[in-house]
Amino acid sequence: MDAIAGRKPIVVWALNISVVLLVLLWLFPTLGLFVSSFRTGDQITASGWWSSLFASEQTLQIRAADPDDNRVDLGNGRYMVEGNIFGEEAFGGKMTAWGTSSRNLGANAPGDTADLGDGETFTLNADGTYVWEGDDDQISGRAQRVFVDATTPPDFTLQNYNFVLFDENNSEGMAKAFFNTLTVVIPATIIPILIAAFAAYALAWMDFPGRAILIAIVVGLLVVPLQLALIPLLSLHNAIGIGKGYLGVWLAHTGFGLPLAIYLLRNYMVGLPRDIIENAKVDGATDFQIFTKIILPLSFPALASFAIFQFLWTWNDLLVALVFLIDASGQTTVMTKQIVELLGTRGGDWEILATSAFVSIAVPLAVFFAMQKYLVRGLLAGSVK
Amino acid sequence: MHPALQGLLTIIIGVGGCVGYFYSANLFLDKVLFKPEGPNAGRNINRANMIRPWLFLLPAIIALGLYLAYPVVATLRLSFLERLPGNEFGFVGFENYSKMFAEPKFIEAMKNNVLWLIIVPAAATGFGLLAAQLTDRLSWGNIAKSIVFMPMAISFVGAAVIFKLVYEARPEDVAQIGILNHLYLVFGGAEPQQWLQIPFWNNLFLMVVLIWIQTGFAMVILSAALRGIPEETVEAAIIDGANPFQIFFKIKIPQIMSTIVVVWTTITIATLKVFDIVFAMTNGQWETQVLANYMYDKLFRANDWGMGSAAAMIIMLMVTPILVWNVYNARKEMR
Incomplete structure (x- = not known):
């Protein structure tokens, strides 16, 4: 088609640019969170995440080392402190100017000596080394503050992840919630597949009265909002002694996932070539053998599609976990719930929030990119008719 | 253990x-x-x-x-019962419903839900169609599609955190860390805005989150549908001198109309059940209540099972037309 219509270069350019814009628009929010999770809390509040990707002009407020322990007696009541304003680690940025109070930012060039009055002086070099001189009174108590204008290179850290995942003292850590989520997700993904596969085979390839009605019921149940199920099922779980817990949430996810599973798998199985199944029957295979030896291996793409759906859905779920799993003890909290809690208690601590959220997002994203092919196939089988 | x-x-x-x-x-x-x-x-x-x-x-x-x-x-x-002390229930007829309809919070939830139902499916389908059409014949179209599709894998709660950062507002005299406020100030806004606390408009800012998630879904399905259009119809239109817009709106859209309807209804159902986004971002404050969150409030905060169930039935009632339509189509197909 392109060949006959031809394409003006300008149209191609406009097309490319608009798609770039679209992609950026879609990527930007996630990127913001991702970048923020590698910055310290101070960095996040000091500047927008987008500026952290490039070297930036910043004013750093630093205090020199405490004078009382470090000062050197020069005689005549004069004292001196020497050191490096940036501490032990080498400073990666480039100092452009500095000042000794917030009113004279950038008043001095690197290497200058600033007069602080009454004979007190402060000398700061570009590499951060400083000499601070004055009398007994001046060189004591709290250390001198310095405001350094510097171009700092992008600076990222893994300390947030360390804190959120591995810090034993962090009661709001994600490690436990991560394992709880995993505990919910794996059985809740595998069990419905098994049940649905048998049911889908029966609905696709076995002949019995009532089959059409059953399929219609499954299609109808596809859209029933699970909100309806909350109270009746919680009462039921309490009545039969399951209460709130993993068993309850596994059963609930199994029930809620079944209609889609049966629907997807049946649609796929119906499309398998009739010859194979009839040949097998003629050769004396039973339905059970046909199912396990022929249908199941051939249906792998559909099984994978549904497994991804169910995995994403159970991993990302909040409502079902809130209702059927998380009790007052909070021992069984899942990641989504943990993040909602953090939004309440640590609403301003973006380094914690961003990192926690990203820990929970990372696994589904990895699955998504690895298995995108099956996800797309499943979507197409489930919706386009 | x-x-x-x-x-x-x-x-x-x-x-x-x-x-x-x-x-x-x-x-x-x-x-x-x-x-x-x-x-x-x-x-x-x-x-x-x-x-x-x-x-x-x-x-x-x-x-x-x-x-x-x-x-x-x-x-x-x-929904027709009332919970009495001692795990007893009493029949109250439609009282739960009439009480609910008299509640301003419920009316607000209904209004907002209708707004969600109009805007989100339309916007997500529209953007999806646009993305599908634009990326269709691009050499790096698949990468672009992956990125637009990616939010599908992100939980509503994760997306809530992502967009809270986008909407973050800081005092006027310090650096803005939310990109929306940053851009707002760059383009001449007077002072940073608390986007999620401006009644009515905050609903739109919440909807953006769901649109952002659902567009990928719409794009994937519509892109497959666009590829399924017979080439001859498009070729014939080109020979007849149709311009690209005519081809898109008069030739392509009518041929994928049934798919658009399916996408639209699927997103409508997802929108109707939206809970996590509102729960995590505003919890229904500042006039952003929606039905599912209202129901959750009634069931588990107010412990009013009667009204909570009544609210759930309203959601069910709104789904029912789509349910009937789906079943009707499925049966038609099987014959």
Whole structure:
């Protein structure tokens, strides 16, 4: 088609640019969170995440080392402190100017000596080394503050992840919630597949009265909002002694996932070539053998599609976990719930929030990119008719 | 016991139980109940084959019945009852409904939900169609598609955090860390805005989150539909001198209309059930209440099962037309 219509270069350019814009628009929010999770809390509040990707002009407020322990007696009541304003680690940025109070930012060039009055002086070099001189009174108590204008290179850290995942003292850590989520997700993904596969085979390839009605019921149940199920099922779980817990949430996810599973798998199985199944029957295979030896291996793409759906859905779920799993003890909290809690208690601590959220997002994203092919196939089988 | 160990055990018991059930029930049918041998061999085989489908279906029917069909009935019943002290229930007729309709918070939730239902499916389908059409013949189109599709994998709660950062507002004299406020100030805004606290408009900012998530879904399906359009129809239109816009709106859109409807209804259902986004971002404050969150409030905060169930029934009622339409289509197809 392109060949006959031809394409003006300008149209191609406009097309490319608009798609770039679209992609950026879609990527930007996630990127913001991702970048923020590698910055310290101070960095996040000091500047927008987008500026952290490039070297930036910043004013750093630093205090020199405490004078009382470090000062050197020069005689005549004069004292001196020497050191490096940036501490032990080498400073990666480039100092452009500095000042000794917030009113004279950038008043001095690197290497200058600033007069602080009454004979007190402060000398700061570009590499951060400083000499601070004055009398007994001046060189004591709290250390001198310095405001350094510097171009700092992008600076990222893994300390947030360390804190959120591995810090034993962090009661709001994600490690436990991560394992709880995993505990919910794996059985809740595998069990419905098994049940649905048998049911889908029966609905696709076995002949019995009532089959059409059953399929219609499954299609109808596809859209029933699970909100309806909350109270009746919680009462039921309490009545039969399951209460709130993993068993309850596994059963609930199994029930809620079944209609889609049966629907997807049946649609796929119906499309398998009739010859194979009839040949097998003629050769004396039973339905059970046909199912396990022929249908199941051939249906792998559909099984994978549904497994991804169910995995994403159970991993990302909040409502079902809130209702059927998380009790007052909070021992069984899942990641989504943990993040909602953090939004309440640590609403301003973006380094914690961003990192926690990203820990929970990372696994589904990895699955998504690895298995995108099956996800797309499943979507197409489930919706386009 | 450690939950991970417990989980592993459940997988083994659950999966083993399922496999064991299917295998042994099948074996029982063939080897014990209706042996395919002796004088009645033929009759037995037929009988076994009549029972086998139900054997395969039994666990699914139980699970579907218990977890989806029964709750519809039970919720309907609860919506006419009132909880009395001592786990007793009293029949109150439509009182729960009339009380609910008299509540300003419910009216607000209804209004907002209608707004969500109009805007989100339209915007997501529109953007999806645009993305599908634009990326269709691009050399790096698949990468672009992946990125637009990516939010599908992100939880509503994760997306809530992502967009809270986008909407973050800081005092006027310090650096803005939310990109929206940053851009707002760059383009001449007077002062940073608390986007999620401006009534009415905050609803739109919440909807953006769902649109952002659902557009990828719409794009994937519509892109497949666009590729399914017969080339000849487009070629004929080009030869007749149609411009690209005419081709898109007059040739392509009509041919994928049925797919657009499917995408639209699917997103409508997702929108109707939206809970996590509102729960995590505003919890219904500043006039952003929606039905699902209202229902959750009633059920688990106010502990009012009657009104909570009534609210759930309203959601069910709104889904019903789509349900009927889906079933009707599915049956038509099977014939």
